[in-house]
Each structure stands twice: as structure tokens, then as C-alpha cells.
Amino acid sequence: MCDWPGMRSEYNWLPPAGSVTRTKPHQVGVSFTAHRGAVFGLPGRSSTADIRAGAVFVTGSEEIIWTEIGETAEALEIYPSDVLLRSMGGSGDAIAPAMAADDATVLAAASILRRAHLTGTPMSDMAASTVAHRLAGHLLERYAGIRQDRQRVGRLDAKTVDRVAEYVDARLGGQLTLDALAAVAALSPYHFARGFKATTGMAPHQFVTARRVDRARALLLGSSMSVAEIAHEVGLSNVRHFRQLFRRQLGVLPGELRKIRPSPVGPAV
Known part of the structure; x- marks a missing residue:
């Protein structure tokens, strides 16, 4: 607490x-x-x-x-x-x-x-x-x-934020760019980035990283895929970079998570 x-x-x-x-x-x-x-x-x-x-x-x-x-x-x-x-x-x-x-x-x-x-x-x-x-x-x-x-002032409405989040979750394994997310929000990249940060507290790239790490965590605990396979699955083909991001977000390396918490936690969605 x-x-x-x-x-x-x-x-x-x-x-x-x-x-x-x-x-x-x-x-x-x-x-x-x-x-x-x-x-x-x-x-x-x-x-x-x-x-x-x-x-x-x-x-x-x-x-x-x-x-x-x-x-x-x-x-x-x-x-x-x-x-x-x-x-x-x-x-x-x-x-x-x-x-x-x-x-x-x-x-x-x-x-x-x-x-x-x-x-x-x-x-x-x-x-x-x-x-x-x-x-x-x-x-x-x-x-x-x-x-x-x-x-x-300067914030996005809740429906726009939710629409962007839905777009991100549907494309975690592919390429996600600021321009694409801004297009979903029908804003210029500059105004979208400022508005998204003002509304959620996270820059767009930070939100995408958090969602990719969450998907990777679910795959680690709910599948037998290798760390390299999971990194590729969530759009992070550089395994070393993936491990660094994972530890920065969750405090442990991907392999350590499986040792600490080996039981599946539900479907990898």
C-alpha cells in the first residue's frame, strides 16, 4: 500500500x-x-x-x-x-x-x-x-x-482516448507511430501528443510501451512461447531492448517473472 x-x-x-x-x-x-x-x-x-x-x-x-x-x-x-x-x-x-x-x-x-x-x-x-x-x-x-x-484546456475527451487505446491494443504486434495515433484522434501529431499527455499523464510512446509490456506479461505467464518469440509478438524484435523495457516497467526481467510467478494468470489477451 x-x-x-x-x-x-x-x-x-x-x-x-x-x-x-x-x-x-x-x-x-x-x-x-x-x-x-x-x-x-x-x-x-x-x-x-x-x-x-x-x-x-x-x-x-x-x-x-x-x-x-x-x-x-x-x-x-x-x-x-x-x-x-x-x-x-x-x-x-x-x-x-x-x-x-x-x-x-x-x-x-x-x-x-x-x-x-x-x-x-x-x-x-x-x-x-x-x-x-x-x-x-x-x-x-x-x-x-x-x-x-x-x-x-488542452485535454482530449474520454471517447477519443479510449478509441486510441483500442487502436493500440489491436496493433501491438505491428508498427505504431505518432502519426497513426494522431489520425485516429483526428488531430495533428503535435496537438495529439500534448493532449494525450495532459489527459492520461503518459506520453503516447509511454502508453504504447506499457500496453506492449502488459501483453508480454500475459504471454509469459499464459503460454510456452520463448522470450524472443514474445518480444516479436508485441512488436519489440530487439530482445535486449525488450528485456530492458520489461524490467523498467515491472521491476523484473521476463525470465525472472516466470520463475517468481509460474502459474498462468488467464488467457493471453
């Missing part, structure tokens, strides 16, 4: 759940692993669904109850400060729940925090508070309908 200015984050790597587990209220979390046939929901309203890697869960005033998770789970939960939310015109109670949502802005924030957890490299107070403010404003706009006009 890490306490940051304006928020708290908890990183978890959990074995398959043989009993009921609960996600606490007033948090937003990302499942970095995929799950088939997961059973979860609000009290008295459970459902069964497949969860893709990178799915976002937002809890309002009620907890999420998980009764069946068949795979090892890697997740990061973020608890925004209610003091911060109130200073921005909202509160945790105003945020509506969302289950397995596509939300690239939250995914980017969680990826930044996960890297800090795994590498042991803490963020500065300024960097952490910037992530907290960006995330809180996004949550209030998207899940509480409270506009943050003062923060909109």
Missing part, C-alpha cells in the same frame, strides 16, 4: 479465489489480468462475465463482491481522497459504479502507479498529486457528471 498526496493505492497479486472477496467502496481499480467466467457484482446483484485485461472497476458507496475467480489476479486499486474530490465539486458518494469498463484514462493512471509499486521507485509529491488531480477530475466527469471546465 502506498499513500500519495490526494490518494492511496494498493497493488495485489492474488491466487485464485476459493472464497468470497470484496472490493472496498469509493475506489477505482484495474484488473491487469484477464478472467473467464468471473462471478461478481454489487450486494444482491451478481453476474457472470469474462473480464479482459485492463478492465476498470469503479465502486461507489457499495462494495463489489467476488464469489468466483478461477485465475491468479493482478490488480491495482486507487482510493482518491474525498477531501480532493470535494475540493473539485464532488464526492465519493456522487461517483456511480462501473463494472469491467473500458477506460484508458484510468488504465494509464493505474499503470503509472503500478510501476512505482513494482520497481520500488517512488513518485515525487508533485508527480503523485498531479496524477491524483487528473484522476479525480476524470472520475467526477465520467462517473458523476460533474464537469471540470478549468481542467479541460
Whole structure:
């Protein structure tokens, strides 16, 4: 668990759940692993669904109850400060729940925090508070309908960010360029790069790298492919460079991950 200015984050790597587990209220979390046939929901309203890697869960005033998770789970939960939310015109109670949502802005924030957890490299107070403010404003706009006009200048709308993220995930094994991503957003490369960083906290190339490393992690733990094969599969044919990026993002080398956590964590998606 890490306490940051304006928020708290908890990183978890959990074995398959043989009993009921609960996600606490007033948090937003990302499942970095995929799950088939997961059973979860609000009290008295459970459902069964497949969860893709990178799915976002937002809890309002009620907890999420998980009764069946068949795979090892890697997740990061973020608890925004209610003091911060109130200073921005909202509160945790105003945020509506969302289950397995596509939300690239939250995914980017969680990826930044996960890297800090795994590498042991803490963020500065300024960097952490910037992530907290960006995330809180996004949550209030998207899940509480409270506009943050003062923060909109230079930012992309959520649908554009999600569309770019979908494009990236569909082409991780091929060539991804700033021009191509900017075209998806219907912006010039210059304005897209500035807007994407202002919205997510990650430059476009940093987001692409994080998504490639996530896909590589899933393949390492969910397949028998070699490290070189996986590097090629995620568009990083230089194996040495791939290993460096992997360790920079997750704190371990690809081969070390398989030794530390040898159990599959779900489908490589």
C-alpha cells in the first residue's frame, strides 16, 4: 500500500479465489489480468462475465463482491481522497459504479502507479498529486457528471482516448507511430501528443510501451512461447531492448517473472 498526496493505492497479486472477496467502496481499480467466467457484482446483484485485461472497476458507496475467480489476479486499486474530490465539486458518494469498463484514462493512471509499486521507485509529491488531480477530475466527469471546465484546456475527451487505446491494443504486434495515433484522434501529431499527455499523464510512446509490456506479461505467464518469440509478438524484435523495457516497467526481467510467478494468470489477451 502506498499513500500519495490526494490518494492511496494498493497493488495485489492474488491466487485464485476459493472464497468470497470484496472490493472496498469509493475506489477505482484495474484488473491487469484477464478472467473467464468471473462471478461478481454489487450486494444482491451478481453476474457472470469474462473480464479482459485492463478492465476498470469503479465502486461507489457499495462494495463489489467476488464469489468466483478461477485465475491468479493482478490488480491495482486507487482510493482518491474525498477531501480532493470535494475540493473539485464532488464526492465519493456522487461517483456511480462501473463494472469491467473500458477506460484508458484510468488504465494509464493505474499503470503509472503500478510501476512505482513494482520497481520500488517512488513518485515525487508533485508527480503523485498531479496524477491524483487528473484522476479525480476524470472520475467526477465520467462517473458523476460533474464537469471540470478549468481542467479541460488542452485535454482530449474520454471517447477519443479510449478509441486510441483500442487502436493500440489491436496493433501491438505491428508498427505504431505518432502519426497513426494522431489520425485516429483526428488531430495533428503535435496537438495529439500534448493532449494525450495532459489527459492520461503518459506520453503516447509511454502508453504504447506499457500496453506492449502488459501483453508480454500475459504471454509469459499464459503460454510456452520463448522470450524472443514474445518480444516479436508485441512488436519489440530487439530482445535486449525488450528485456530492458520489461524490467523498467515491472521491476523484473521476463525470465525472472516466470520463475517468481509460474502459474498462468488467464488467457493471453
